[in-house]
Amino acid sequence: MADNKIAPTKKVALTKGDRIAVWWRSTFLQGSWNYERMQNGGWTYTLIPALKRLYTTKEDRAAALKRHMEFFNTHPYLASPIIGVTMALEEERANGAPIDDVAIQGVKVGMMGPLAGVGDPVFWFTVKPILGALAASLAISGNIMGPILYFVLWNAIRMAFMWYTQEFGYKAGSSISEDLSGGLLQKVTKGATILGMFILGALINRWVVVKFTPVVSTIQQAKGAFIDWAKLPKGSAGIKEALTQQAAGLSLDKFKVTTLQDNLDQLIPGLAGLLVTFLCMWLLKKKVSPIIIILGLFVVGVVLHVLHVM
């Protein structure tokens, strides 16, 4: 870092306070997200505490701001290591190292693609669905721990990740881009993808609800296989007796009704949901808008319900 650089006239270094300020500002990276240069405004805003420390003349400041207003877009959390590296490069530049605008922009662009490729599967497709599904199932059952758990865990993971990767980027400086093209990045991506696919399989089974109601068969059961309601004692004793009999495995009705759903569940529970998911994947690959698919599924739900199929 600055200590081992020989600067001809001045020697400036970023303090920990500067880096904390940058870390906090990186929370607002996407605030001015736009169709032209995407995260550029937020990126420049984030770096301001560092630029303020490093450059004192108006010309230097204007040049620094202008070079960071260039196109930038990555996963909002994985921007942190890039911010760290950029701070290290700017620091060396301010101390006289021959680092030009092209080099800085090159490092930014070179890192943003692969890192977005890590952030999307890790955060959006793994951590968020797992925490979200956990919180949602608690919330649906009326447990306030659901939302609290989601909020606390999500932000703890996010804030810690952003701080440590930013520091890592700052310390590793320009060598980080070489490291990232090595094996570590691919391992992280692959591990996240495996976990993500596994969890997706589980979530589809549990949470895509498709139930077919048509009755396939109605069989009258043998005597003693169902609860004989007429012979139960009166009042609460009868309820108790009925529950005891049900727990003993007796059926509630005289007729054993098998629906289409029961038949499908015998193959494997959740099969219909899996098929709906594959249908959606196919439609998405055919470039059908997800919005159309969502509205279409609602229409299908209503129509099939009216037809007594679901």
Next chain:
Amino acid sequence: MDLNFIQVILVIIVAFFAGMEGILDEFHFHQPVIACTLIGLVTGDLIPCMILGGTLQMIALGWSNVGAAVAPDAALAAVASAIILVLGGQGKAGVSSAIAIAVPLAVAGLLLTILARTVATAIVHIMDRYAEKGSFRGIEVWQFIAICMQGVRIAIPAALILAVGAGPVRELLSAMPTWLTDGLSIGGGMVVAVGYAMVINMMATAEVWPFFAIGFVLATVQDLTLIGLGAIGISMALIYLALSEKSGGSSNGGPANSGDPLGDIIDNY
């Protein structure tokens, strides 16, 4: 249920935060399970709103802003449907019709999102001018304005629904026949699949499909909680990485669509 002045203000503040987070994607105030619960908290209708939030969260699991793509707007869907649920005063019974309203709102919210991101293009041009002058202050101010614009994007629709009031909202909800609300909640059970399908299309490779199958089959064991499944998933990922390292380098697939046999079958169908 009619809300008093303070409650109205608090609901609008929650909406503002949800709108901000809809673009920032950091604190996740815009996630339905948080946004709906907060609205429930400030209106005193906590439990029904939380159930609504949990149910919407399930639907929205796979909605993410990837690259420049815009996901359906979870923020508007969560905030508006929670307000409608509270105003309708039906408690838990109103949850399924509130969800049916939420999805068209998520679509309508897309248009507002696109509009806001277009306006932001003008804002960064103003920032350019301040950069030219070397003015840190100017860039900070306009970044702040851009974030507030995103908050207002949700706060205004929320205020409009509050202004229309409980009466019309209740009439609208009770005018919905049961075959429609029941059918919509059946559709809601299937809609979850769209988000998952988007995610799978992005992640799937030949190499990782077996893990999908294992996850699907293990989930039929009802005793396994999600945390338990997560532990199994992490363990398998670690084992796989360790083994493929030993056997001398794995193929560098990455989350691309290439080499995805099932995807290809679906493609060629």
